[in-house]
Amino acid sequence: MSTASARAYDLIRSLILEGRFAPGERLKEEELTDLCGVSRTPVREGLRRLAIEGLVVVTPHQGAQVAAIGEGELAEIYALRAMIEGHAAGRAAVLIGDDDIAKLKALASEMEAAVAAANSDLGGGAAELNARFTPANSEFHRIILDAAMSPRLAAMAALVVEIPLILRTLARYSDAELMRSLQHHRELIAAFEARDEDWARSVMRSHVLAASHAVVRPGVGRVQPD
Amino acid sequence: MSTASARAYDLIRSLILEGRFAPGERLKEEELTDLCGVSRTPVREGLRRLAIEGLVVVTPHQGAQVAAIGEGELAEIYALRAMIEGHAAGRAAVLIGDDDIAKLKALASEMEAAVAAANSDLGGGAAELNARFTPANSEFHRIILDAAMSPRLAAMAALVVEIPLILRTLARYSDAELMRSLQHHRELIAAFEARDEDWARSVMRSHVLAASHAVVRPGVGRVQPD
DNA sequence: AGCCTCAAGATCGCATACAATCACCGAGCC
DNA sequence: GGCTCGGTGATTGTATGCGATCTTGAGGCT
Structure with missing residues (x-):
């Protein structure tokens, strides 16, 4: 126990x-x-x-x-996250194993399916999307972080990856942004298969910074409605 | 209390x-x-x-x-430190105040004096150098970190700046490396006065990576003499 | 009326007591 | 003789009691 x-x-x-x-x-x-x-x-x-x-x-x-965080802090947190996760992705590119790459592929498919289901009229919409997409997305990022094989890097990531989750930001993504996110996942996997450290880091940075702009959007989706 | x-x-x-x-x-x-x-x-x-x-x-x-850390881990820690402190220096370049810059100058002078005293035959050598240099150096880095005004960044830095201190690495620096370190400090101050974010980040990265190579030197300065 | 003072209640910080777990070690068995 | 299996001591994990500190509200003062 x-x-x-x-x-x-x-x-x-x-x-x-x-x-x-x-x-x-x-x-x-x-x-x-x-x-x-x-x-x-x-x-x-x-x-x-x-x-x-x-x-x-x-x-x-x-x-x-x-913890209550303001808009300015959130932007700063995403900048840190881009740095940390970018670094992790770079390390992961040279360290990750084929089994983990396979898991990433499965998770990417799952996220694509979740988006497709939500976009079809049958799906329940944002809530259901969140329920399917978010766990897969978290797992996706966690696998990469673990593949970097650096407990300190993981500790740093813990400082910045969970904060945005408090705000449950997914619902604010536009369709175009969601699509871009899915493409980033696939591109990341391609970078891993190519064992290209720079490519992986660059894609991950793009991925996080794109998410940043989807979240810290002036006037939209304020945390505390007033 | x-x-x-x-x-x-x-x-x-x-x-x-x-x-x-x-x-x-x-x-x-x-x-x-x-x-x-x-x-x-x-x-x-x-x-x-x-x-x-x-x-x-x-x-x-x-x-x-x-915590006991091996050579490989130490290299990884310095890589993280270069990333973190580089980022901090970049932020600091646009946020730091003139009073803090003045303090940095004073500390740079103090470190230069410490090195000069140790190099003259009067000085006590490595031990005294350590006693004067290390506190000033720590304060120097701390001021920059504080100037970045990011508690999360500071928390991340805490994960990597203290570990190398366990090993009391200063004594291993060669004269040339020490001189280079002093020049880095002055260049960093120049970058701050120019409010040049990229320059500051770049110099800090160099500073940390140079220190890294002074410390993780194969076969020299092993932590546990055996 | 507004602000300050102060006492009561609530909450946190610390110390200590008890329970759970683990490492070590010797006896018994194969 | 080596291995396995309990027993015992030490050490950590958890609960609780007490003192210290903060918050809150009422009352009096300016």
Whole structure:
């Protein structure tokens, strides 16, 4: 059995990423104690860990609150993400194995299918798209990150890949942007098969920066409607 | 008064960076309790934080041990550091204030003086050089990182700037390498005064990569003399 | 009316006690 | 003789109690 700390961490993290807590909302330790079914000690440990990962901010004697991020910060985060994931893709290009490439292909197909289903009138639309696309997309990026074989790089990525997820940004993508994203995935796979480090890095940078512009769009999709 | 957690964290971190603990050495919580003068709870918090920063590794039910890093990992860490600090220098070039530039100049002078003193026969040599140079150098890099005004970037930097310090790498620098390092500092300041983002990033990358080659030198300066 | 003071309640930080787990070691068995 | 299997000690993980600090609201003062 895993430790209670880990379970508390996972649960709180999931709740935040699912949007069950509003950005800026205060997280009281006793509340989380009830939710997690463990004592305050492991809850505190999980909270501190999340704080270092940037999902919550803790101020001494004031407790923790869900991180709230502004437009400017989001743009900066995407710039960092382009740098980190680009680097990872470059390393992955020379280190990745054929089995992982096969998995990436399957995930790319899954994402394409998800988009096709949503575009046909039968599909449920944005919600269903999100449900199918997002997990595959996350897995896609995770495989690349793991292939880079650098725990420190992975730790850095953790600092920037999850924040945008809080905002559940997918729904804002236009059709053209989604298509471009799918093409990036295929191009990335091609770069991996060619073992071309520069190509892979470049495509990944494009992929992330494109996503950035789909998300930090002035006046559209504000986090906190006012 | 600061919290006991913070003090425990600072103390353990200092001890590791000073080399009081050998890489790979196991850190028992009760030992640290005695050293820090606080209870196990804040010691544990500090340990977990250090684990995320990569200075120690903790395995469940097995406690913490000082991170031991190999040559390959070190090269990878320097590559990451070049990326991170290069990015930071680029941002800093457009954001830094004149007061910070003045501080950088003072620190550059201090480092030059330290090298000059060590090179003259009066100076105590490598040990004294280390004592004067290293703090000024750390402060130099810290100011640039702060000027970038990005807490996430700072968090990433924390993952890679401290590891090389465990190995106390300065003593291995040749005279030529030290001179080059000093020139990099001056060039960086020039790039800041010119507000040239690309120039600053490029110089910082050179600075870090040069340091990398001074450290990960095959067969020279092994961490654990055997 | 607005601001400051201050006390009560709530919450966090730390210390300590207890429970769970692991490593080490010796005895027994194949 | 080597291997496996419990027993024991040490160490970590978790829960809880107490003191410290912050927030909040009411009351009085300017």
